[in-house]
Amino acid sequence: MSTLFMFPGQGGQQPGMLHRLPDHPEIKRTLAGAADTLGTDPLALDSAEALQHSRNVQLCLLIAGVAMARRLISAQAEPDWLTGLSIGAAPAAVIAGVLSFDAALRFTDLRGRLMEAAFPRNYGMTAIIGLDTETVRSLVQQVHSPACPVYLANLNAPTQLVISGHDRAMQDVATLAQKQGATRVQRLAVTVPSHCPLFEPVARSLQQFLVTCEMHRPHYHYLSSSDARRLLRPEAIATDLAGNVAQPVRWHDTARLAWEYGIRLAIEMPGGSALTGLSAPVMPDTRVISSDTTPIETLIQLTQRSSANLG
Template sequence: MSVLFTFPGQGAQKPGMLHTLPDHPETARTLAEASAALSRDVLALDSEDALRSTVAVQLGLLVAGVATARVLAAHEAAPKMVAGLSIGAWPAAVTAGVLAFSDAVRLVELRGRLMEDAYPSGYGMTAIGGLTRQQLEPLVARVHGPGSEVYLANLNAPRQVVIAGAGAALDAVAALALGQGAQRAERLAVPVPSHCELLDEQARTLACAMDQVALERPRIAWISSSLARALFDGRRIGADLAANMARPVLWADTVRHAWERGARLAVEMPSGSVLTKLTAPAFPDGVAISCEGTRLDSLVAAVRQAGNA
C-alpha cells in the first residue's frame, strides 16, 4: 500500500494558515528559509488583507505544504507519491526533491505576480457542481467570444468542473448551468483566470525563469495534474510546473492514476480539505484524510501504517 500526499490549489487559503502550522523545528526551518528567499517575513502573508493578493496566497500554500510534509517526514511518515492541484504542484515538487525550496519560493513569487499583474480585476473562476464536462461544454461555447472569454479549467470530479474567464462570462455560464440542472455555481476565491489560454504568455515567461534553476530527478513519484500521469525527468517536471497555470487541471484523472499506482492513503496538506472530498470517491478501498483537523500523532500513525502495509 502506498501513501499519496496531495497539495491544494488557490482557493484553499485561510487567514492565519501559516501561524497554525505545527510547532516543530521543521516548521521553523521552512519559515526561515522562505523569509530569507523573499527578503521579508513570510508570516506577514497570511493575514486577511494580505491574502487578497494572488502572490501572498500562492506563497502561503507553498510554505504550508512544504512545512507540513517536512514535519511528517521528520517523524518517519513520508509519502511514496505526491500530486498537487495548480500551485500545489510546486510544494509537491519540492517534497519530491525536484527543486530547492528557495528556488521554488522565488519562482512562485514570480508566478503569482505575473498572474496578478496580467489580470488585476474583472476575471476569476467559478465551480459548477452537478453537470458533467459534456453537459457544460456547449454552455461555455454559447457564452465564449471576444470580450467574453470563458474556458473549462479544472476537471475536479465527474460532476464538478471549474470554469475560468471574465467575470460577466462566468456569471452567464453559471446562470445557464443552473437552468440546466446544476446543483451549484460558486465563484471561487481566485481572482485570476487560471488554467486556460489567457495565461499562455505568463507561462512562457515563467518557463524562461525555470530554465535558470537546477532540477533533479524526483526521489518519489511526482504526478502531474495537467497530464494525469507520473513524470520522472526533472526538466520535464520543470516545464510542466511553468505551464500548469495555462493548462486545464485533470484532478479526477490524476487521483485515479495515483490509485492505479497503488496509493491507498491520500493525505492532504494544509490548508483545508477540498482535495480530500474530491479524492475520497476515487479511493473505494482506501482512505483520504486532511491534515487540517487531524492530530499530528494520528497523521503519523496513519502514514506509517499505510506505508508498512
C-alpha cells in the same frame, strides 16, 4: 500499501493558516528559509487582507505544504507519491527533491506577480456542480468571445467542474448552467483566471525562469494533475510546473490513477480539505484525510503504518 501527499491549489486558504502550523523545528526552519528568500516575514502573508492577493495565497500554500510535509518526513512518515493541484505542484516538486525551496519560492513569487499583473481585476474562477463535462463545455462555447472570454478549467469530478475567465462571461455561463439543472454555482476565492489559454504568456515566462534553476530527478514518485500521469524527467516536471497555469486540471483522472497505482493512504497538505472531498469517491478503499482536520500524531502513525505494510 503506498502513501500519497496531495498539495492543494488556491481556494481553500484561510487567514492565519501559517500561524496554525505545528510548533516544530522543521516548521521553524521552513519559515526561516522563506523569510531569507523573500526578505520579509512569511507570517505577514496570511492575514485576511494579504490573502486578497493571489501572489500571497500562492506563497502561503507553498510554504505551508513544504513545512507540513517536512514535519511528517522528519518523523519517518514519508510519502511514496506526490501530486499537487495548480500551485500545489510547486511544494510537490520541492518535497520530491526536484527543485530547491529557495527556487520554488522565487518561482511562486514570480508566478503570482505575473498572474496578477496580467489580469488585475474582473477575472476569476467559478465552480459548477451537477452538470457533466460536455454540458458545461457546450455552455462555455455559447458564451465565450475574444472580448469576454471564458474557458473550462478544472475537471475535478464528473459533475464538479470549474470555469475560468471574465466575470461577466462566468456569470452568463452560471445562469445557463442553473437553467440546465446545475445544483450549485459558486464563485471561488481565486482572483485570476487560472488554467486557461489566457495565461499562456505567463507560462512561457515561468518556463524561461525554470531554465535558470537547477533541477533533479524526483526521489518520490511525482504525478502531474495536468496530464494525469507520472513524470520522471526534471525537464518534464519543469514544463508541468510552468505550464499548468494555462492548462486544465484533470484532478479526477489523477486521483483515479493514484488509486490504480496502489495508493491506499492519501493525505492533503494545508490548506483546506477540497482535495480530500474530491479524491475520496474516486479511491474507494483508500483512506483520504486532510492534515488540517487530523491530529499530527495520527498522520504520523498512519503514514508509518502504511510504510511498514508496504515493506
